Amino acid sequence: MxxxxxxxxxxxxxxxxxxxxxxxxxxxxxxxxxxxxxxxxxxxxxxxxxxxxxxxxxxxxxxxxxxxxxxxxxxxxxxxxxxxxxxxxxxxxxxxxxxxxxxxxxxxxxxxxxxxxxxxxxxxxxxxxxxxxxxxxxxxxxxxxxxxxxxxRRGAPVLHAPAPPPSARRVSGEVVIPGGLFEMGTSTDAWALDNERPAHFVDVAAFAIDRAPVTNDQYMAFIDDDGYARQELWSREGWAHRNASMLSAPLFWRRDSDGSWWRRRFGLIEPVPAAEPVVHVSFHEAEAFARWAGKRLPTESEWEKAARWDPASGRSRRYPWGDEEPAAHHANLGQRHLQPAPVGAYPAGASPLGVHHLIGDMWEWTSSHFRGYPGFAHFPYAEYSEVFFGAAHRVLRGGSFGTDAVAIRGTFRNWDYPIRRQIFAGFRLARDVPAEEAT
Known part of the structure; x- marks a missing residue:
């Protein structure tokens, strides 16, 4: 048959x-x-x-x-x-x-x-x-x-993978995303999970978003400027957690006596690569850095518009580069490498407006709480996502070097407690745009 x-x-x-x-x-x-x-x-x-x-x-x-x-x-x-x-x-x-x-x-x-x-x-x-x-x-x-x-785990390395590709171009600055409606979520992606559904239109005001995620060298500048010691940079909840957990740097980092930064990565002790996106930071650390930089974290809808909206057609695409499945030249996914790639390593994966590394490398904290979309219905069971809705969890987007292509797309939503640091999470910055700049 x-x-x-x-x-x-x-x-x-x-x-x-x-x-x-x-x-x-x-x-x-x-x-x-x-x-x-x-x-x-x-x-x-x-x-x-x-x-x-x-x-x-x-x-x-x-x-x-x-x-x-x-x-x-x-x-x-x-x-x-x-x-x-x-x-x-x-x-x-x-x-x-x-x-x-x-x-x-x-x-x-x-x-x-x-x-x-x-x-x-x-x-x-x-x-x-x-x-x-x-x-x-x-x-x-x-x-x-x-x-x-x-x-x-502690001990000698047991996992091995080649280094990610080097940077192919310099990526810096920000891009202004025009305000207006865009379609968020999906009703047609056959394997999309319940919290990605249904598709709905969201009116997002114009905003600016960084072309690249925050890198290790940028984060070092925050530390050097006493970012962890300045209470005014932290939310009340974040400051309490910073003190209780004695946070002073990303998880797995340590500073040598000569001032150089080192990290432990899958059993290796190595210098912290300056051009890689920072990982192993909590939402609270990301939020404090954003305030130090005079910016903020993007909302979930801003992140998705930056990742999916095509200004030429006005439609939302499955990925920043289009609708085709991720390939090795698009993004750092699938444990192909055991670390983020330096900023600028995947120019083919950029969005039409030139935002890079939106898929792969590291999960990105957003400012949004995890909630269902209008018309949400759990399927096939409430325990997948519905039981986590509320103010306790923040949304992360984009996937990491440890995320497989089958488990990531422009609509995919991850969530975690804002104190979590063991996950492969970093962030990028956004800011409001005044009316004269938005046009």
Missing amino acids: SDDHSALRSTIASVLDRARARTLALTDAVGDDELCTQHSPLMSPLVWDLAHIGNQEELWLVRDLGGREPVRNDIDDLYDAFQHPRASRPQLPLLSPAEARAYTQTVRDKAFDVLDRDPLSGPRLSANGFAFGMIAQHEQQHDETMLATHQL
Whole structure:
């Protein structure tokens, strides 16, 4: 029988295989003892992530979509992220590394059998392979989480990758984005998740946004100007956190006696590269820097307009460079490199107005709280994003060098607590534009 969805099945199989290869590389890089170790109370043991990946795949693809018998229904509670906070997971009777590997492989075999038989049409979970795309994104999101765990672990380097490309052009200054309506979010992207939906028009006042994210050398100037000691630069909440956590530099940085800055990156101790975007800073640090610089963080809608709006056509594109899928020359994604690229390394990935590094390299803090769009409806479960809506979380955009292409696009929304620093997050600056400058 002919299959009208053969190309889609091939794409699904490819993204699932890519995610699993990365999962295994991240977990095979260390011995079983380290797999079971909690390297930080902020993170799960790597072996928990491994089995959780398999459990989510079993729940959604094998049982729900495929209607198959459970592989293991005795472990659902152990790998429910809402039942057990990360700090408590080492005390759970988790699957051993060997059991976790065998379990995830069994689940994957059954998931591919479901893929062979599913019509990839009809009910929304099946339509256009949504459930498979959701699971591929889920696995890649946990792979990025595991990559952050590797950054937190102590010991010799176990992950290796080539350096990112050098800067291809000088990128500095800012660009004014004209005011007016643009379409935010999506109603047509087949694998977009619920918080990206529905598409809606937003009227954004004219604003200026920096062509590049804030770099390490710029951040060093903030430190040297006593940015961490000047209370007037910080919000009340940020200042309290700065004092309680004794913040004085980005996470993993240290200053040598001669004044030079060094960082720990996946087990390597190296000089902080001046031209790279700064990472491992919290929202509070980003906000204080912005105030020091006489600017502010962009709102989420400003960020998305800068990333998607095409002034020539007036339409919103999937990525800054257009609608084509990310390629190696567009952006630093997929753990291809283990650090951000220097500013100007991806000119092909710039937006029509010349804003660079909007996709890849580092997540970008915005000033916006995480909330649903007008007309939001959770799908397929409220716990993916709806339960996180509110003032507790800030939105991040754009993805990092640890984000896979399947899990990022111009509409994709990430969120976290404003104190978080272990994530691969940085920021860029924006400012209001007076009327005479906006025209």
